[in-house]
Amino acid sequence: MNIKSQKDFFSGLMFTVVGVGFAWGASNYNVGTGARMGPGYFPLMLGIVLAFLGGLIMFKAMVVETEDGEKVGKWAWKPLAFIIGANLLFGVMIGGLPSIGLPPMGLIAGIFALTIVASLAGERFKLSEVLVLAAVLAVGSYLAFVMLLKLQFPVWPTFIAG
Structure with missing residues (x-):
């Protein structure tokens, strides 16, 4: 599959990496359950949601056509x-x-x-x-x-x- 939007692909990749990092870091804490949440519950769920959204954005970047491929510009x-x-x-x-x-x-x-x-x-x-x-x-x-x-x-x- 070709990347059809570089901007979306790399932003989705960033979301996925950060989400996995949060989820991995939260695994060092007691997660608990939905009824009795531990200190790692919220960062774990946030990391999972962020990684999932990043995956969706990367998928969209490889499926939806764009005119110029939305190249990533120079660093500001x-x-x-x-x-x-x-x-x-x-x-x-x-x-x-x-x-x-x-x-x-x-x-x-x-x-x-x-x-x-x-x-x-x-x-x-x-x-x-x-x-x-x-x-x-x-x-x-x-x-x-x-x-x-x-x-x-x-x-x-x-x-x-x-």
């Missing part, structure tokens, strides 16, 4: 670098880097840094829009994680909160 290195960098920066902002003496900057500053750096990955950048988005995300995250879920992590930088 700039967005990839900014998105990965934004997530790494968020982790550093939340936890700090004790090895170099950088204290945790907290959730609010971390979300602002994450939003600003990640928005640089796009086609256009408008600081006022990004700051509004960051403020909405910061308030929503504070309400969800600190107020509702009662998670214990720094919200503000240590030099402000003490």
